[in-house]
Amino acid sequence: MKVFDGNFWIVFGLLIILCGLAIGRGGTPLLSEALGSGARLFLRFGAVIFLSFLVAGLAESLMPREWVASALGEDSGWKGLLLASAAGAITPAGPFVSMPLAVGMLRSGAAPAAVITFLSAWSLLAIHRLIAWEIPILGASFALTRWALCLVLPVLVGALARVLFRT
Secondary structure (H helix, E strand, O other), X not given: OOOOOHHHHHXXXXXXXXXXXXXXXXXHHHHHHHHHHHHHHHHHHHHHHHHHHHHHHHHHHHOOHHHHHHHXXXXXXXHHHHHHHHHHHHOOOOHHHHHHHHHHHHHOOOOHHHHHHHHHHHHHHOHHHHHXXXXXXXXXXXXXXXXXXXOOHHHHHHHXXXXXXXX
16 A cells, blocks of 8 residues: 555645745744644544544455445446435434445445445435434425435436446
């Protein structure tokens, strides 16, 4: 596993540029404040991110590869996209749960289109978010209308992804 890959160097370069901008705008006090804020964010979310990668490893190891490849693989058809959409809609929590699950699905034999469907459904149809946030804040009529209008989108996105990945 290569730690210092292209992603690392892009983020490192961005850090250097932003440090230069901070020094230019406010000197070392602004730089110190900004880096301290970043360090506090790391302390707050670093453990969760670390745990999410452990979840990804466990999900990949525990997902039955034969079932995932059969149910969500390249030959799963519309049934696989519908299953991925349903799984995305019922997946609780934020990206610290859904992204490791998506990685585990890919590594266990799910087709990219099914994983795109899963992530689209998680983004658009998350039932936990609908119940906990949207209905109480936006009202049942608005929230349920939005949810119903989005119901077919993850499957359509997955179908489009199938076409794009085949070309």
